[in-house]
Amino acid sequence: MTTTYAVLSEGLQKRYGDVHALRGLDLAVPEGSVCGVLGPNGAGKTTAVRVLTTLVKPDAGSALVAGHDVVRDPAGVRKRIAVTGQYASVDGDLTGAENLRLFARLLRAPRARADELLEQFGLAAAAGRPARTYSGGIRRRLDLAASLLVPPRVLFLDEPTTGLDPHSRNGIWDAVRGLASRGTTVLLTTQYLEEADQLADDIVLIDEGRAAQRGTPAELKALVGSYAEVVVAEPSALEAAAAVLDRLTGSAPVLDAERRTVGAVTTDSTLTLPRIVREVDAAGVLVVDASLRPPTLDEVFLRLTDRKELVA
Amino acid sequence: MSTALVPEQGTRPVSTALVHDGTAVLGRHLLRIRHAPAITVMTQTMPIVFLLFFGYVFGSALAMPGAEYRSHLVPGLLVATAAGGLMTGMFQAAQDSHRGVMDRFRTMPVSRSAVPLGQALADLVAGAVGTVPLVLVGLAMGWRIEGTAPEALAAFGLLLLFRFATTWVGILLGLASKSEEAAGQLGSATFMLPLLSNAYIPTDNMPGWLRAVAEWNPISAVTTAVRLLFGNAPVPADAAWPVAHPVAGALLWSLGLIALFAPLAVRRYTRG
Numbered sequence: 001m002t003t004t005y006a007v008l009s010e011g012l013q014k015r016y017g018d019v020h021a022l023r024g025l026d027l028a029v030p031e032g033s034v035c036g037v038l039g040p041n042g043a044g045k046t047t048a049v050r051v052l053t054t055l056v057k058p059d060a061g062s063a064l065v066a067g068h069d070v071v072r073d074p075a076g077v078r079k080r081i082a083v084t085g086q087y088a089s090v091d092g093d094l095t096g097a098e099n100l101r102l103f104a105r106l107l108r109a110p111r112a113r114a115d116e117l118l119e120q121f122g123l124a125a126a127a128g129r130p131a132r133t134y135s136g137g138i139r140r141r142l143d144l145a146a147s148l149l150v151p152p153r154v155l156f157l158d159e160p161t162t163g164l165d166p167h168s169r170n171g172i173w174d175a176v177r178g179l180a181s182r183g184t185t186v187l188l189t190t191q192y193l194e195e196a197d198q199l200a201d202d203i204v205l206i207d208e209g210r211a212a213q214r215g216t217p218a219e220l221k222a223l224v225g226s227y228a229e230v231v232v233a234e235p236s237a238l239e240a241a242a243a244v245l246d247r248l249t250g251s252a253p254v255l256d257a258e259r260r261t262v263g264a265v266t267t268d269s270t271l272t273l274p275r276i277v278r279e280v281d282a283a284g285v286l287v288v289d290a291s292l293r294p295p296t297l298d299e300v301f302l303r304l305t306d307r308k309e310l311v312a
Numbered sequence: 313m314s315t316a317l318v319p320e321q322g323t324r325p326v327s328t329a330l331v332h333d334g335t336a337v338l339g340r341h342l343l344r345i346r347h348a349p350a351i352t353v354m355t356q357t358m359p360i361v362f363l364l365f366f367g368y369v370f371g372s373a374l375a376m377p378g379a380e381y382r383s384h385l386v387p388g389l390l391v392a393t394a395a396g397g398l399m400t401g402m403f404q405a406a407q408d409s410h411r412g413v414m415d416r417f418r419t420m421p422v423s424r425s426a427v428p429l430g431q432a433l434a435d436l437v438a439g440a441v442g443t444v445p446l447v448l449v450g451l452a453m454g455w456r457i458e459g460t461a462p463e464a465l466a467a468f469g470l471l472l473l474f475r476f477a478t479t480w481v482g483i484l485l486g487l488a489s490k491s492e493e494a495a496g497q498l499g500s501a502t503f504m505l506p507l508l509s510n511a512y513i514p515t516d517n518m519p520g521w522l523r524a525v526a527e528w529n530p531i532s533a534v535t536t537a538v539r540l541l542f543g544n545a546p547v548p549a550d551a552a553w554p555v556a557h558p559v560a561g562a563l564l565w566s567l568g569l570i571a572l573f574a575p576l577a578v579r580r581y582t583r584g
Contacts, residue, residue, distance in 0.1 A: 054418070055415055055419060055584050056584060075421060078419055078420060079421045082419075083415075083416065083419045085412050085415060085416070089411075089413050089415055089416040090412075090413060090416070091340065091344065092413075093343075093344040093347050094340065094344060094347065095347075098343055102336060102339070102340050103416075103420070106333055106336050106337075106417075106420055106422050107420065107421070130348075146416070
C-alpha cells in the first residue's frame with residue numbers, strides 16, 4: 001500500500017532579514033493522521049504554517065498540500081485547507097453568528113451550516129455578541145468552527161490552545177479528536193508537549209528551523225528511555241542498590257541520599273519493574289518503593305534539543 | 313488524491329467570483345460600521361466642527377464677507393471629507409492586517425481583488441451617507457446650490473469618485489503599515505492635506521512655491537470643480553492646469569489615483 005501524504009515538504013527555507021526562520025524543513029504527514037509540530041518559541045513553527053497555508057512564499061524548497069503546490073497552485077491549496085491561527089482570526093466587530101455567516105458565504109456553504117456549527121460548538125448563547133467581547137476559549141472555538149464550514153482536507157492549527165484555561169483546552173482537544181476520527185488530516189503546532197502527546201499520531205520536533213527529530217510519541221520516548229527509580233529503607237543501602245541498577249540498565253545511576261532514592265535511565269524495553277525489584281531485593285537491600293516510568297515528552301524534548309529548559 | 317479529470321469544485325468565472333465575494337466583503341464592512349461606528353462618525357463629524365469653527369471664527373477675520381466665506385467653505389469641506397477616505401481606508405486595512413482576519417481571507421478560496429474592493433465600496437457607502445449631515449448644516453448656514461440639478465448631481469458624483477480614489481490610496485498605505493499605531497498616526501496627519509489646498513483658503517495670496525504645491529494638490533482641483541458645478545464660485549484666474557480646468561482635472565486626478573493605487577493595493581493584499 002502506498003502512503004498518500006496530505007502535507008509533503010522538502011527543504012523549506014525562509015528568511016526574514018537576519019532571522020533564518022526555516023533552514024530546510026522536511027515534513028511528511030500521511031493523509032488522515034494528526035501531526036504535532038513541536039518546538040519552542042522562535043523554532044519556526046508559525047513560519048512553517050504560514051508557508052504551507054500559502055500566506056508566505058518560501059525562499060527555497062517545495063511543499064505539496066493536499067496534492068497541490070503551495071507556490072505554483074496556491075488557489076488549489078486554499079480550496080482544500082482551513083487554518084485556525086494563533087491569534088483568533090475572526091472579525092472582532094462582528095458577532096459570532098455574523099462571522100460564521102460571512103465565512104459561509106465566501107465559502108459557498110449554506111447559511112444553515114453556520115447555524116449548525118454555532119450550536120455544535122456551544123456558541124449559540126454568545127452568537128449575538130461581538131466577537132471582541134468573547135473570552136479566549138469561546139473565541140478560539142469560533143475560530144475553529146469557521147475552519148469547519150466546509151470540511152477541509154487538511155486543517156492547520158497554529159498553537160490552538162496557547163493561553164487557554166484547562167477546561168477550554170479540553171474542549172478544543174475533543175473537537176480535534178473528533179475531526180481526526182472522521183479522517184481529516186490535522187497539522188498542529190504547539191509548545192505544549194502534553195498537547196502533542198494527547199493528539200498527535202506523529203510528532204516532528206523542530207528546532208532552529210529544521211526537523212530535529214520525528215516519530216510517534218512512543219518512539220520518541222523510547223529514544224530517550226524509561227526512568228527506573230528505587231526507594232530504599234536505609235541510606236546506607238543506596239550504594240548496593242546503585243550497583244544493581246548500573247548492571248541492569250547499563251547507565252550511570254543518580255543517587256539522592258535525602259530522598260533515599262537511586263535512579264537510572266534505561267533504553268532496554270525488556271526490563272520490567274518486577275525484575276528490578278527482585279534483583280535489588282536479592283542484593284539484600286530493603287526496597288520501600290520502586291517505579292519504572294516512561295519519560296515525559298518534556299524530558300524527551302530537553303534531551304533531544306540539548307536545551308536546559310523550555311522556553312514557553 | 314484528487315485527479316485532474318474530475319471538475320474542480322467551486323470553479324467559476326473570475327468575474328462572477330469577484331462580484332459574489334466582493335458583495336460578501338462589502339456586507340461585512342457595512343455590518344462592522346453599524347456595530348462600531350466610532351471612526352466613521354468621527355471622520356464625518358469633524359468636518360461639521362471645522363465648518364462651524366472656520367466659518368464663524370476665521371470667517372470673521374477674513375477680508376471676504378462671512379456669509380460669502382461660509383458658502384465658499386462648504387464645498388471645500390465636502391471635498392476634505394471625501395479625502396477622509398485616505399484615513400478610513402488606512403485605519404481599516406491596517407486593523408484587518410494586524411488582527412489576523414485578513415490572514416484568514418488570504419487562506420480561503422476568495423477572489424484576490426474582493427477583499428480590498430469590498431472595503432473600498434463599503435467606505436464609499438459610508439462616505440455618501442456621511443455627507444448628508446454636512447450638507448444639511450451647510451444649508452442651515454446659508455450655503456446654496458446655485459447651479460442646475462444635473463450640475464449638482466455631477467458635483468456629488470465627483471465627490472464620490474474622489475472618495476473612492478482616496479480610499480484606495482488609504483488601503484494600500486494601511487496594508488503596507490508596520491502596525492495599527494503607525495497607520496493611526498499617518499492617517500491622522502492626512503487631516504493636514506486640505507490645509508495645503510484651496511479648500512479652506514484661496515491660493516491667490518500664497519507665496520509662489522506654496523501656491524504651486526496647493527494647486528497641484530488633487531483636493532484643489534476637486535474643490536474648484538465642485539464649487540463650479542454647485543454654482544458657488546467661478547474658476548479662479550491664472551491658476552495651475554488642474555485648477556484652471558477643474559472638472560477635467562478632478563476626473564483625471566481621481567481616475568488616475570484609482571488606476572494606480574487599486575492594482576497596487578490588490579497586489580499588496582495578495583503578497584501578504
